Amino acid sequence: MSETIDPARPADPAPLPDAAVPEAKGTAPKRKRVVIVGAGFGGISAARVLEKSDLEVIVVDRTNHHLFQPLLYQVATAMLAPTDIAQPIRSVLDCTHHANLSVLLDSVEAVDKTSKAVVLGSGMRLAYDYLVLAPGSRYNYFGNDAEWAPHAPGLKTMDDAIMLRRRILMAFERAELSRDPEERRRLLTFVVIGGGPTGVEMAGAMAELAKATLARDFRHIDPKSTRIVLVEAVDELLGQFTDRQSAYTKETLEKMGVEVMLNAPVKGVESHRVMAGETAIEAETIIWCAGVSASPLVGQIGAETAKGGQVKVSRDFSVPGSPEIFVIGDAAAYEEDGRPLPALAPVAKQQGKHVGRLIAAREGQGRDPGQFHYRDWGTMATIGRAAAVGKFGKVTVKGFPAWLLWGGVHVAYLVGFRNRIMVIVNWLWAWLTYAKGARLITGADREAPERLPTKG
């Protein structure tokens, strides 16, 4: 049976060992509690505002770290180490100085709007006065999740990235051991599905890994002959950029040795095989960077949702009919000027900050932030070594300056001084030597056999 716990005032008789929670002493009046689900860009921003208030803040996440998702593809391609882009939530938030803040490593299974509580994976119920849902998104296989997902993993969590890194590096190792030319070809074919920023970045990074880093490391295969195919359903890459930028992106990727297939909607994914338009491609490794949908958690709260499962929130990000529940980030459908805001880190950050201020203001702890307006600083995507595109309103940049800007912005956005140093050292190192610092295979893959079948 589940039961309601109240972390600040535990029901069990064990003495709380620290004095960090003043209410535990039973003197102060009950403070209102804000539960924040998800420690991504949105959740962290909200918590950073609220940790300075007098409200009780509880952040729940199923991992122990805040992840800098925009660089996750660099972990998958062995450029960065996992720890370079992950930071413990307890460190990102200032647990040391804010006794009103606590962090729980747990999943959220359900939201009980009637009794105002969330049900955690451990079976506990956590009561809330305000609830901020920032659970993010996950990949969406156009209704074929069960069939396609096992063969074409996406890239959302650190475990995804480490698994993909292992699969990519193992494909080369297995090809080196293989004596069957057909198997070798299949092992050295990588298909990236989706021509948005993630797909473009992934394909470019794969090309660099295969054609520069690993170029001379093997004896029986030539990594330079690796086939990298980027598959896109419509007629251009990076649809959100200008036509010229899209064309430049395609051209740059092709120069790097990536095959770009446009107008090739994916019609099927099986084990080691993709149907891209009418073309079948045999590939050991298939990477899904296409559609996303909101975390299924928000589907439970009984609100109207957009096509991708995002909750159609009110103008203040609350759920219609539940003014104490807010949905922000990738899981929210919020329109400005008639267009939904994109699922990007800056959108989630700004929304989190706004909702944090709003809640504080409602409890008399600060000024009302007024109506939310997204400050669009622009969008960028990197293609490869010294190549990127950026669009800032009507200003567009591409090539080396865009790439430098891209690097600077990403380092600046990273959480933590140490992580910034690490990323800069890794990037400089890779720039100078073409080496990748994180070519580490760890863990065993339960899904894919890593051993070759014995032949002959």
Add this chain to the structure above:
Amino acid sequence: MSETIDPARPADPAPLPDAAVPEAKGTAPKRKRVVIVGAGFGGISAARVLEKSDLEVIVVDRTNHHLFQPLLYQVATAMLAPTDIAQPIRSVLDCTHHANLSVLLDSVEAVDKTSKAVVLGSGMRLAYDYLVLAPGSRYNYFGNDAEWAPHAPGLKTMDDAIMLRRRILMAFERAELSRDPEERRRLLTFVVIGGGPTGVEMAGAMAELAKATLARDFRHIDPKSTRIVLVEAVDELLGQFTDRQSAYTKETLEKMGVEVMLNAPVKGVESHRVMAGETAIEAETIIWCAGVSASPLVGQIGAETAKGGQVKVSRDFSVPGSPEIFVIGDAAAYEEDGRPLPALAPVAKQQGKHVGRLIAAREGQGRDPGQFHYRDWGTMATIGRAAAVGKFGKVTVKGFPAWLLWGGVHVAYLVGFRNRIMVIVNWLWAWLTYAKGARLITGADREAPERLPTKG
């Protein structure tokens, strides 16, 4: 069926894509082949000598990386990132410039002395003219491997370290969620078995993690109350150091909050329970840093072995009766001045270099290195922040100077400039802030349930 492969001259008709293997063209006479099993300190040293010769060199390892084992405990305790102390074997060796060198990621299942071939995990047979076995050691549970090992993992591979890091960090997270005081106490008890350098270093690092890094990050537990018990069978820690140093080590650990139990041979290990002497300790996490034995691979070659399974090698490290097979490093029993050389990195390195030279000399590629003599530069062990001991012949050091020296030596021994930078940044960072840069929980633990049983 297994079959003999000859990587330089594949039997299959697929064209070899590169020109890196001249013999593949079928013109040059067959070169002699050296197979090196294991890319630890010994195997890498041997390969580094031989890659410069004209012999064909094939290195086989079951992982893709050379691991700097002396700092593995710092990965387990979230100080360093896995990639900081692991380097791809293909990069450590200079595959780019030495076409006679190849690396295979595979396990070695058996040695067939009669036909001079090793049998790989993939089923292939690899013929050799010379065989260098450097497979290292593994933990030995005094004959109780099957019963004890699952409950008290050791620390030999990167996967071990990442698993242990997850278990250690999860213990605090689970304690924070737990409402049962007894369960909380068990979760916050860590037992380290073995008072040698690894056990001392592990216990010291655990104390720093719990009592400094995590000190104020939680609300319902006080990490400072974490119980860390170091269990040793005999009457002192670090038996290979002087009595004064052993006493200093014990005292320093105790000041750091570690309970040191001497004269407490382990009599049993069960799930979450250790019998240390006559005392039973309930602990969620038990870490084995006690006896080691040679890799079971060398047990197959039919040579006489020492108590720990190490092959009693001849004065040139060859296996008696098989002058073309050499065993080096932790898997070899080699005596000098009537005492076996210890299982240390410098021993393995010097032996690898020696055997590499010996093989080259036998093939007329360099001078005979003469008789091997171990150059003992001394031994060091770190205890914690600014505390270490070192013994260099009759000279002993302890405290802060020893700790600085320890750090310098370890950074110097690390392979790769980038890794040195990373380790220095991480150490400086931890020194300044007490933070640990690698507090990342990844992967799911198939052995231990990470979810709390629902109570109440």
